[in-house]
Amino acid sequence: MRVHSRPGATLRPLAIAAGGSWLFAALAALRAAAPGDSAAAGLERYELVAPHMGTLFRIVLFAPDAAEAKAAATAAFARVGALNRIMSDYDADSEVMRLGRRPAGTAVPVSAELFDLLQRSQEIAVATEGAFDVTLGPVVRLWREARRTHRLPSEDEVRVARRASGQANLCLNPADRTVTFLARGMQLDLGGIAKGYAADAALQELVRRGLPHAMVAAGGDLALGAAPPGRPGWKIEITPFGSAGGGALSLVAANVGISTSGDAEQFVDIAGGRYSHIIDPVTALGLTTPVAATVIAPSATLSDSLATACCVLAAGARQGIARCLGNSARALVFRRDESGRITREVHGSSPPGLHSNL
Ligand code: AMP
Ligand code: MG
Numbered sequence: 575m576r577v578h579s580r581p582g583a584t585l586r587p588l589a590i591a592a593g594g595s596w597l598f599a600a601l602a603a604l605r606a607a608a609p610g611d612s613a614a615a616g617l618e619r620y621e622l623v624a625p626h627m628g629t630l631f632r633i634v635l636f637a638p639d640a641a642e643a644k645a646a647a648t649a650a651f652a653r654v655g656a657l658n659r660i661m662s663d664y665d666a667d668s669e670v671m672r673l674g675r676r677p678a679g680t681a682v683p684v685s686a687e688l689f690d691l692l693q694r695s696q697e698i699a700v701a702t703e704g705a706f707d708v709t710l711g712p713v714v715r716l717w718r719e720a721r722r723t724h725r726l727p728s729e730d731e732v733r734v735a736r737r738a739s740g741q742a743n744l745c746l747n748p749a750d751r752t753v754t755f756l757a758r759g760m761q762l763d764l765g766g767i768a769k770g771y772a773a774d775a776a777l778q779e780l781v782r783r784g785l786p787h788a789m790v791a792a793g794g795d796l797a798l799g800a801a802p803p804g805r806p807g808w809k810i811e812i813t814p815f816g817s818a819g820g821g822a823l824s825l826v827a828a829n830v831g832i833s834t835s836g837d838a839e840q841f842v843d844i845a846g847g848r849y850s851h852i853i854d855p856v857t858a859l860g861l862t863t864p865v866a867a868t869v870i871a872p873s874a875t876l877s878d879s880l881a882t883a884c885c886v887l888a889a890g891a892r893q894g895i896a897r898c899l900g901n902s903a904r905a906l907v908f909r910r911d912e913s914g915r916i917t918r919e920v921h922g923s924s925p926p927g928l929h930s931n932l
Contacts, residue, residue: 796874884905
């Protein structure tokens with residue numbers, strides 16, 4: 575973990591890319607407050623980075639001194655590590671992986687965090703009319719296999735994976751905090767929401783420790799806390815199709831989550847088709863339409879899941895994007911045509927912390 579103190583300096587835009595991950599958002603914090611700004615009295619800007627969940631988690635915070643900054647960030651990163659031990663599908667011993675090994679029909683008690691995340695996922699599945707679906711684990715595995723072998727799954731394999739997916743097969747019982755899989759071979763995949771959830775949790779830890787002027791970037795998922803002292807918000811750069819892909823824009827916001835999803839880096843080319851890592855639950859295949867979505871929402875848990883869902887909805891030219899955003903989330907949907915031209919659509923309503931007029 576690194577600690578930088580650069581009071582008064584402008585943070586250069588960071589093209590965040592690490593661990594082979596697919597990240598489209600770049601970010602920049604506005605300058606630390608000018609000397610004499612009463613709100614900023616005694617606060618300095620610190621930036622701390624640590625690898626988690628297959629990407630880099632970056633914390634920018636304003637604190638009285640380096641020791642306090644480091645202690646708070648260490649606790650925030652520890653929170654992320656604990657959540658990863660619950661949610662990772664790369665760790666055979668994580669709670670979700672162990673859950674996947676239990677026989678169908680068994681009511682399995684789970685941690686409060688996993689139950690909370692699954693309840694939120696279920697709400698988002700309903701709001702997005704099934705576009706967001708954490709039960710797609712078996713289908714995501716087929717996509718990963720296709721990326722490795724450069725062969726599409728057979729119809730039979732897709733049929734089997736679909737039978738082992740679907741929100742209707744996921745039973746949550748709040749009375750005893752248990753999860754029951756109703757179909758054989760089910761496996762959860764939390765890749766579309768876990769980083770946003772972890773960024774929110776890390777930010778909450780910083781706030782709990784009295785450092786609200788902070789932001790947590792988990793790759794392309796950002797949890798923004800209170801603005802840098804003396805500033806209206808954090809200046810964020812969005813690069814929906816990667817840093818060289820065009821469509822970049824910047825915005826200023828505080829107290830919101832911001833996420834960007836798309837096929838900028840996670841895709842596989844097979845027989846002339848470009849299959850994104852984002853799966854359309856209707857076809858059980860990766861999206862083949864070049865779309866990306868940025869969502870600004872009251873939390874990173876919401877922005878993360880809704881950005882994934884908006885790509886599915888936009889690629890299928892389906893209605894429902896505005897509906898799933900409710901009245902406090904904004905989505906920018908980017909489409910790239912064959913000539914590389916990018917168009918942008920705006921959906922939903924601006925959340926209170928978004929200061930830019932999008
Ligand atoms: P994100 O980068 O947040 O858009 O999440 C993409 C990841 O979410 C994929 O790599 C899968 O692990 C998972 N995923 C893919 N399709 C879906 C979907 N339709 N609903 C929920 N999660 C998905
Ligand atoms: Mg997501």
